[in-house]
Amino acid sequence: MQPRFLAQVFAEYRGRSFEETLTFARFVDLIGDALVEHQGSGRQSFTRAQEQGTLETSSEAVYGKLRRVPLSLSVGFFAEGTVRLRALLPPQHLAAELPVSVADLTVVVGDGKTLKRVAKRLLPARGAAGKVYGGKLLVAFLPSQGVAVAMAADPDGERNECRFVPQVVEQTRHVVSGPRLWVLDRQFCDLVQTARCSEDRDHFLIRYDGVRYCFKKDPNVTKLIEDAENEVARHSEEVKGRIKEMLTQRLAGHRATEVWPVKTQDLPDEDPTFLIGYLPLEFTVESKTEQERIAKDFFAKYGDRPRKYRNGVGLAIPEKKQIEALRRAVRYLLAIERVENKKQQLRLSKDQLDQLRERRRTEEAAAESALRALYTSVWLPRVEGGNLEIDPVEVGGRPLKAIGIHERIMELLMETGPRKVHGSVTPQKIIDRLRLGESIAAGEAPRLGVKAADVLEAFFAFLEPPRLDSATVLRKAIVRGVTEGVFAYTSTSGYVPALGPDGRYQLPRDKVTFGRTLSEDEIDFDSGFLLLPSAIPEEATQPSPAPVSSPLRIDEDSLSDNLTTPRPTTPGMPTPSITSTQTNRTMRLSFTATRDQVFKAFPAIANLAEKSDGGQVVIHIEATARQGFDAAWLRNAVEEPLDEGDIQWRKEDS
Numbered sequence: 001m002q003p004r005f006l007a008q009v010f011a012e013y014r015g016r017s018f019e020e021t022l023t024f025a026r027f028v029d030l031i032g033d034a035l036v037e038h039q040g041s042g043r044q045s046f047t048r049a050q051e052q053g054t055l056e057t058s059s060e061a062v063y064g065k066l067r068r069v070p071l072s073l074s075v076g077f078f079a080e081g082t083v084r085l086r087a088l089l090p091p092q093h094l095a096a097e098l099p100v101s102v103a104d105l106t107v108v109v110g111d112g113k114t115l116k117r118v119a120k121r122l123l124p125a126r127g128a129a130g131k132v133y134g135g136k137l138l139v140a141f142l143p144s145q146g147v148a149v150a151m152a153a154d155p156d157g158e159r160n161e162c163r164f165v166p167q168v169v170e171q172t173r174h175v176v177s178g179p180r181l182w183v184l185d186r187q188f189c190d191l192v193q194t195a196r197c198s199e200d201r202d203h204f205l206i207r208y209d210g211v212r213y214c215f216k217k218d219p220n221v222t223k224l225i226e227d228a229e230n231e232v233a234r235h236s237e238e239v240k241g242r243i244k245e246m247l248t249q250r251l252a253g254h255r256a257t258e259v260w261p262v263k264t265q266d267l268p269d270e271d272p273t274f275l276i277g278y279l280p281l282e283f284t285v286e287s288k289t290e291q292e293r294i295a296k297d298f299f300a301k302y303g304d305r306p307r308k309y310r311n312g313v314g315l316a317i318p319e320k321k322q323i324e325a326l327r328r329a330v331r332y333l334l335a336i337e338r339v340e341n342k343k344q345q346l347r348l349s350k351d352q353l354d355q356l357r358e359r360r361r362t363e364e365a366a367a368e369s370a371l372r373a374l375y376t377s378v379w380l381p382r383v384e385g386g387n388l389e390i391d392p393v394e395v396g397g398r399p400l401k402a403i404g405i406h407e408r409i410m411e412l413l414m415e416t417g418p419r420k421v422h423g424s425v426t427p428q429k430i431i432d433r434l435r436l437g438e439s440i441a442a443g444e445a446p447r448l449g450v451k452a453a454d455v456l457e458a459f460f461a462f463l464e465p466p467r468l469d470s471a472t473v474l475r476k477a478i479v480r481g482v483t484e485g486v487f488a489y490t491s492t493s494g495y496v497p498a499l500g501p502d503g504r505y506q507l508p509r510d511k512v513t514f515g516r517t518l519s520e521d522e523i524d525f526d527s528g529f530l531l532l533p534s535a536i537p538e539e540a541t542q543p544s545p546a547p548v549s550s551p552l553r554i555d556e557d558s559l560s561d562n563l564t565t566p567r568p569t570t571p572g573m574p575t576p577s578i579t580s581t582q583t584n585r586t587m588r589l590s591f592t593a594t595r596d597q598v599f600k601a602f603p604a605i606a607n608l609a610e611k612s613d614g615g616q617v618v619i620h621i622e623a624t625a626r627q628g629f630d631a632a633w634l635r636n637a638v639e640e641p642l643d644e645g646d647i648q649w650r651k652e653d654s
Helices: 001-012 024-036 040-050 059-068 072-088 159-173 191-197 220-231 234-250 281-285 288-300 320-341 351-374 405-412 427-434 452-460 473-485 595-611 631-644
Strands: 107-114 136-142 149-153 179-182 255-258 275-277 313-318 374-384 387-394 449-451 488-493 529-533
Touching: 001 024, 001 072, 001 159, 024 040, 024 631, 040 059, 072 159, 107 351, 136 159, 149 159, 149 313, 159 179, 159 191, 159 351, 191 220, 220 320, 220 351, 234 255, 234 320, 234 351, 234 405, 275 405, 281 313, 281 320, 288 313, 288 374, 288 387, 313 320, 320 351, 351 405, 427 452, 427 473, 449 452, 452 473, 452 529, 473 488, 473 529
Parallel strands: 107 179, 255 275, 275 313
Antiparallel strands: 107 136, 136 149, 313 374, 374 387, 449 529, 488 529
């Protein structure tokens, strides 16, 4: 399994656990080596890794990590790994041949397991009679494929396996298509479990021996939930509102998203960021012709005017097959909430409340799974034959590594198959797109410069590749183009400077930046202007200094640190009065600043760097914290941004 996939699994299911030197991906590799290469010996696996230099921690640290792995991470790793494993099986794979009588059903076998014969390593347990139990599992297994598809676990080896049934059943239903035939031990054959196994068009077989049936006056939690679900089903708007709320929460960290736009003006325009509109569930009930009309309206219009940034918008299309599973899970979540609100009135026992909480966790996992698979395709606008058409991008059988909803969509567009959205662009692409150096029309002079605003519009308004992730991509390309001498940059407050008779723009040469590094913050799309090297104004000719009546020779030793008046080289000669523009050759500043003042100081520092030798200044920074700086925070918030800015820095020990 790829480290990136394992990192995403860890981030999703880690609970309160964390990574330091030993990552979860490396941890999984070590356990895999122990099972496959060393007959289950962890010590041999860890020792081999240390000898090969691939394990930077001690064996005790790995055992400690193994001891502290939370159940949520183990179960999540199993669930995500099983999905990837089943995707690799051949379509006609058959591990065991089942009777013809069950050919129309998917047979699911459930079996529990208690970890027995646990070594008595704790001092109080040594020499004591009896057995020590580990945790308990309940696993759903597909005999036809030979793989396990769902698992529930508890660290208490004395816990009844019947409590795991709701989790296993719901997990299985979301990864295995029905109808299903459940095969379970006789301990699961009570009225609660049989009712659960008959939901969703499923089947079960029970053998009556005349002893096992009984009736109880206690409220049946499953029946209470089913009754509440029937009531919730009559309020479809409540279910719809909860689904939208859940989707909004999961997309809250992404600015370039819009949840369930209805009108064209619900999708923002003229924002130089690639925007994804997640269409509402009702979109799937429309005919194909109506769906295309709605999508084209979003692409072409913004209210009552044409949409300007058509190349910066896409529509995420809901998957019809996942909608009912999502609605069902949300209905049951709302039903569970109603039962919980009546727990005192219903006099629910502790065991029944535990059962209710387990069912809640099961439905939450089901809703999360359905949400993740809800949007599996994106529609993009394109021009064909002069008409606006739709370019659909489908997930299909492509395995996506990302777990988040928006992350999966952007991975589909930016990393899987032919890229539809790009996170970088070359300076030459800007020249080609704006046709710099070419005549736009017959008889016209070549275009030697262009406003930065026109560059932004060329990439976000016109339906031509490449589509860009954001305006930051263009800023980086402009900085690179100026640094590499592809074109120059200046600020003109939005106007187009005039061309002189020599074919060069009439601008102050010192206002034009060419052949040196710029910061991205200096690129302003409102006032910026790009010009080709051939159109850069020439340096102004410096007038020759007027001759001095009496010759005077000045050497380096004749200058003081703070005075610019030359001393006479001949003793006794008076110092002539000479007007000089020379200033201090070294400029040193120190000041204490707050966060806001630091940002305000950047332009002054940049101006000083522009006039300094090599276009550089040396910056010394000193910061103190009474409680000390967290090492991880320093790395993420300070050191990594400096590295990403290609800044050569060093840490000075205090």
